[in-house]
Amino acid sequence: MRKITCNCEHEFSADLPDEVNLDRSPDILEKIADGSFLSCACPSCGAILHTDLETRVEWPSREMRLLLVPELARLSVLSGHLSGPEGFDVVVGYAELADRVAVYAARLDALAVETLKFHLAEKALDSVPDSKPLLTFESLDGEGNLLFHIHGLRDSEVAVSSVPLRLYESVRNAVGSNPGEEPQSLLRNGAYLSVQNVLFEGGQDD
Numbered sequence: 001m002r003k004i005t006c007n008c009e010h011e012f013s014a015d016l017p018d019e020v021n022l023d024r025s026p027d028i029l030e031k032i033a034d035g036s037f038l039s040c041a042c043p044s045c046g047a048i049l050h051t052d053l054e055t056r057v058e059w060p061s062r063e064m065r066l067l068l069v070p071e072l073a074r075l076s077v078l079s080g081h082l083s084g085p086e087g088f089d090v091v092v093g094y095a096e097l098a099d100r101v102a103v104y105a106a107r108l109d110a111l112a113v114e115t116l117k118f119h120l121a122e123k124a125l126d127s128v129p130d131s132k133p134l135l136t137f138e139s140l141d142g143e144g145n146l147l148f149h150i151h152g153l154r155d156s157e158v159a160v161s162s163v164p165l166r167l168y169e170s171v172r173n174a175v176g177s178n179p180g181e182e183p184q185s186l187l188r189n190g191a192y193l194s195v196q197n198v199l200f201e202g203g204q205d206d
């Protein structure tokens with residue numbers, strides 16, 4: 001049971017797990033993807049609350065060990081003050097959890113996907129300067145292309161970008177043979193592997 005405080009200020013205990021194993025509970029995969037994982041209804045006002053409470057999400061058969069930490073802890077993660085247990089990667093906030101689990105579900109390499117996001121974000125900044133592109137991996141489409149959502153280009157619009165599998169494979173090969181080169185060398189900060197570790201400087205001045 002975990003303690004939750006609703007926006008209506010009601011405090012209650014919710015039956016939410018603090019660790020899950022996707023081999024033992026494969027139904028949770030779908031819940032993570034559709035946004036219903038870690039959500040509960042407030043018994044007082046009935047609101048549905050979507051939480052990002054600290055939770056261990058393991059998928060042993062895919063060698064995935066993730067520690068979800070709340071969005072509120074982002075600064076602590078970026079400054080290196082918050083890490084996960086040995087062998088765990090940290091994901092910050094629900095969207096990053098859903099993104100990373102989708103990467104493992106599609107049997108893709110997380111570092112290669114974050115590297116691809118870096119290139120897509122650079123491209124987005126070229127076409128929409130002063131934007132703050134935020135990319136999430138969604139899934140593979142029927143032809144094996146990687147589908148990304150790009151938030152933050154224009155108000156409340158979500159752009160969809162489709163990346164051919166062979167482009168992903170060439171990035172994965174480049175990352176694998178040159179791990180010390182940029183941008184891939186910049187994408188991991190301790191237990192936190194994310195394009196968020198790189199500050200984009202484009203678009204601020206002409």
Ligand SMILES: [Zn+2]
Pocket residue numbers: 006007008009010042043044045046047
């Ligand atoms: Zn409430």
